[in-house]
Amino acid sequence: GHKWGYGEEDGPSAWHKSYPIAQGTRQSPINIVPEEAVYDSRLPAITISYDNCTSLNISNNGHSVVVEFEDMDDRSVIQGGPLENAYRLKQFHFHWGGKDCDGSEHTVSGKTYVSELHLVHWNAVRYRTFGEAAAAPDGLAVLGIFMEKGDGHRDLHTITDALYMVKFKGSVANFKGFNPKCLLPSNLKFWTYPGSLTTPPLHESVTWIVLAEPIRVSDKQMTKFRMLLFSAEEEEQRKRMENNFRPPQPLKGRTVRASFK
Numbered sequence: 001g002h003k004w005g006y007g008e009e010d011g012p013s014a015w016h017k018s019y020p021i022a023q024g025t026r027q028s029p030i031n032i033v034p035e036e037a038v039y040d041s042r043l044p045a046i047t048i049s050y051d052n053c054t055s056l057n058i059s060n061n062g063h064s065v066v067v068e069f070e071d072m073d074d075r076s077v078i079q080g081g082p083l084e085n086a087y088r089l090k091q092f093h094f095h096w097g098g099k100d101c102d103g104s105e106h107t108v109s110g111k112t113y114v115s116e117l118h119l120v121h122w123n124a125v126r127y128r129t130f131g132e133a134a135a136a137p138d139g140l141a142v143l144g145i146f147m148e149k150g151d152g153h154r155d156l157h158t159i160t161d162a163l164y165m166v167k168f169k170g171s172v173a174n175f176k177g178f179n180p181k182c183l184l185p186s187n188l189k190f191w192t193y194p195g196s197l198t199t200p201p202l203h204e205s206v207t208w209i210v211l212a213e214p215i216r217v218s219d220k221q222m223t224k225f226r227m228l229l230f231s232a233e234e235e236e237q238r239k240r241m242e243n244n245f246r247p248p249q250p251l252k253g254r255t256v257r258a259s260f261k
């Protein structure tokens with residue numbers, strides 16, 4: 001697809017030129033206003049079954065750092081909440097800011113966090129391939145977890161200690177045996193709403209499940225994310241990978257439901 005990024009020329013405000021859906025009716029991220037969210041007592045809890053997940057590799061795709069999973073069976077799935085069936089874990093990645101400024105994609109009453117973790121799942125019950133699901137209205141379910149500055153997160157260390165291996169765009173490294181269950185906060189209360197990918201192709205195919213409780217990340221750990229580069233090894237000018245987030249988009253009449261009062 002067309003080259004896009006987070007800079008002046010190719011950033012979020014320019015994406016609509018190649019991806020007109022950027023101005024669609026269910027775009028993400030959004031600003032979540034808890035007082036305006038509708039508490040839905042019939043929303044079941046979400047169940048996350050990652051015990052037998054198989055992580056494969058960690059890579060730098062020039063937009064973020066991504067950990068991919070084996071997804072040829074239902075070994076790691078999310079279900080419940082707003083979801084009609086189980087959705088298979090495909091990958092997780094992050095969005096973050098520059099030094100001490102914003103970084104999350106979703107905001108809560110305008111509050112930004114330093115980073116946001118996205119666990120991407122696809123509806124393998126209704127669609128044969130990930131690509132097919134990624135373009136379907138009920139194809140994806142992304143679990144969003146806010147990351148706030150605090151003392152270091154022990155398990156996040158495993159990831160931040162591996163980032164040096166994928167400094168450049170296009171680099172891939174072995175990353176087996178990592179279970180993202182360890183990245184979940186203790187409380188799984190959530191907001192949910194119908195949305196989209198927050199990056200091109202911006203497909204309106206995501207049921208968003210955003211956890212209200214953040215996890216903590218230390219300054220040192222954030223510094224390691226910011227040592228990643230948007231650029232490939234052979235490019236002469238090196239651009240630090242930071243501020244790889246899309247700002248909140250118009251709600252356009254959508255209802256945000258809350259699993260809690």
Ligand SMILES: CN[C@@H]1CN(c2cccc(OC)c2)S(=O)(=O)c2sc(S(N)(=O)=O)cc21
Pocket residue numbers: 063091118120131134135142196197198199200201203206
């Ligand atoms: C670069 N964009 C990511 C890669 N993806 C991708 C890859 C191939 C095809 C495709 O659409 C057909 C999408 S993805 O679906 O895994 C997602 S989800 C997502 S986010 N921020 O909304 O959680 C970002 C990306």
Ligand SMILES: [Zn+2]
Pocket residue numbers: 093094095118198
């Ligand atoms: Zn994302």
